[in-house]
Amino acid sequence: MNKQTLINKAAYESLLKKGTIEKLFDRMFEIIRESVREEGKFEIEEFGSFKVAHKVAAKYFDEGKKQFVAIPPKDKIVFTPSQFLNDRINKKRDEGG
Amino acid sequence: MDKEELVIKLAEEFGISSIDIYNFVNCVAESMGNAFEKGKNINIEQFGRFKVLTRKNDRGEEYRYISFSPVKKFVKDVNYKYNDLEAFPIDDSEDELYEDSPETYKGVEVLNPDYFVFTEKTGKDPMSDNKKFDDNLLRDNFSDEEFSQSGNSNQERGHTDEKKDYELPSSIIQLHKDITNEEKSNISPEIHSKKDESMDLSEDIERIVEERKKRLDDITSGIKSLEHKVEHHEEESIEDMSEKFEEVRNFNDEKNEELYKIISERNKIIDDINKMVNESEIDLGEHKTEEPLEEPKRKIEKNDQFESSGPEEKQEITEISPDLQTEEDFDPIVINEDEIKKHDTALDNQFEKIETPEMKNIDYKSNEILTPEDKEILKTGAEDHNKIKEEPKSFEDVFETSGEIKDDAVHRESNIPPTHKIEDKHVVKELQPQSQRTLDTYHDRMEKRRAMYENESSGGSWKAFGIIGVILAVLVLLIYWGYNSNMFSPAPPLVNNEQQSENIPPPAGNNQQHQQNNVQDNNQQQKITENKNSPPLPPSGEEYITETGMDVVLVRTAQGFFIQTASFKRKPDADREAKNINANGKEVSVKEADLGGKGIYFRVRVGTFETKEEAIEFAKEMN
Secondary structure (H helix, E strand, C coil), rough: CCHHHHHHHHHHCCCCHHHHHHHHHHHHHHHHHHHHHHHHHHEECCCCCEEEEEEECEEECCCCCEEEEEEEEEEEEEEEECCHHHHHHHHHHHCCC | CCCHHHHHHHHHHCCCCCCHHHHHHHHHHHHHHHHHHHHCCCCEEEEEEEEEEEECCCCEEEEEEEEEECHHHHHHHHCCCCCCCCCEECCCCCCHHCCCCCEEECCEEEECCCEEEHHHCCCHHHHHEEEEHHHHHHHCCCHHHHHHHHHHHHHCCCCCCHCCCCCHHHHHHHHHHHHHHHHHHCCCHHHHHHHHHHHHHHHHHHHHHHHHHHHHHHHHHHHHHHHHHHHHHHHHHCCCCCHHHHHHHHHHHHHHHEEEEHHHHHHHHHHHHHHHHHHHHHHHHHHHHHHHHHHHHHHHHHHHHHHHHHHHHHHHHHHHHHCCCCCCCCCCCCCHHHHHHHHHHHHHHHHHHHHHHHHHCCCCCCCCCCCCHHHHHHHHHHHHHHHHHHCCCCCCHCCCCCCCCCEEEEEHHHHCCCHHHHHHHHHHCHHHHHHHHHHHHHHHHHHHHHHHHCCCCCCCHHHHHHHHHHHHHHHHHHHHHHHHHHCCCCCCCCHHHHHHHHHCCCCCCCCHHHHHHHHHHHHCCCCCCCCCCCCCCCCCCCCECCCCCCCCEEECCHHHHHHEEEEECHHHHHHHHHHHHHCCCCCCCEEEEEHHCCEEEEEEEEEEECHHHHHHHHHHHHH
């Protein structure tokens, strides 16, 4: 699936023009990125949440080089789907309903 | 951020109703969910990629999940703190990997992964849990009864709750009390009595101190009340001041009385002290009174001398200046204007009468007022005046009477002998030889030193001149010697004798006959007059004489005359002939001579002769 297909579907269902929808689509993901960078969190109840997980600097043994390596810390972006979506993927909803 | 905030922000920016945007966001989310439900992946530009993957559960059941891999730009924006950091190797052993001590990665903590697994699960540090656990262990060891007993015992004694744990049990305290009572009973009664006396003394001291404190308080209170009165009066009106000035005056009088009392007491004490001091001085005065009495005596003597010198000066001044007269002797000056006018007119008439053509040529404006006679007088006066000034101050004049310098100004103006120092001469005469000796020695030393300095300076200069002169003389002699010698000029041409000897070196025995023949031929050709007066030698230093009438050549040098018998090109030939010559006591020498291109010749010569005739006679004898 592509960005363009999503825009076409949204334009088909909504009353807005296609050009404005493209601009809205780009701007929406920009805002998500900014919020994740600044606040470390973005959440949509039905869809899921984007979070930042801090990975502390650590010391590992590299077996290829047979040497200890110190890895710097890192902020990892994690997407956790909501329960609704997770059930929908695994078709639990159909079983229950 | 929530969905509502996102909708509001987009609505504000684009100017579109929030309902449309709300529907738009829901549409996007539903469409994405539908895609995930079908197992499709979604790729969004400048955001990331969503993938639907399968994984097995602990029970072995498969389930699907969504993995999100963001774009690099998105990751860099989030990791703006750590983008510059890179992994680097560490030289550590495996044992240190499992230590709890953290290490640093360029200022950031580097920790074991196992440690953080533990912390992430609990959300707390493991060491903090251990502390709580230790506290519980300590409390569990104590029973509830002990806490209750200790609490009751402390409440009765009134101790604070902080010292509960450190309080001794009651049994130990009772034992301590018993021991102290036994010690007190064992102490002797004398010590108790001494202690009581000391306590009595301390009580007395305390009483005294309290009384003094009360006095001080009374005094301070009284002073403060009085000061308060004074300050209070000043603030009130002037009408009531007349009554209150009296109070102030009385207050001041009281203070003054106290001051007078104190001063009188102090004066009494000072008088007593002075009396005591005077008595002590009088007791010891017989030895000490002489010294202070000497000083005024000396002063008096000096004053007497000055007084005696005073009138003498006046008398001498009268003698020196007899021409002076008193005011009565002078005639008073009386000026009349008429006489002045007459005098002026008479002068004018004189100038009119005396006017001549010669006088007209005189420049009255010139400043030549003085006549030549006046100039002569002034010159003589100036000379006399300079003579007076140029009188030198010799040391003898200065050290005439004493070692100290006189007051020359006084004596020259007054021309008075130093009468007041005549008595001092008796003392000073004893010092004269020493002073004169020092002066004589000083003058002698100075003269000697000057003479030495002059000799040294002159000697040094003459030495330099002498050295230079010697060097110049040596140079001149060397040049003269070198001019006369062969140094600067080539050797003179050889005699024919040598030219023949080159070609035909004759044997030793026939040499003389061969030379004789040659010389006879030469004598016939060369007939030169002989100068008895020895002429100057040529620059080579040698002069050959061939007109001897013999078969021998004479050589004249600065040393004298030589007889040259032969000359050879080889030295052994010359030596051989030198042995065979009958010299009759004269020296036989062999001399080298460089002749340039012709080569080296060895000349055989016989001794030195003072004159030419001796050499000729000796040559005849030889033959």
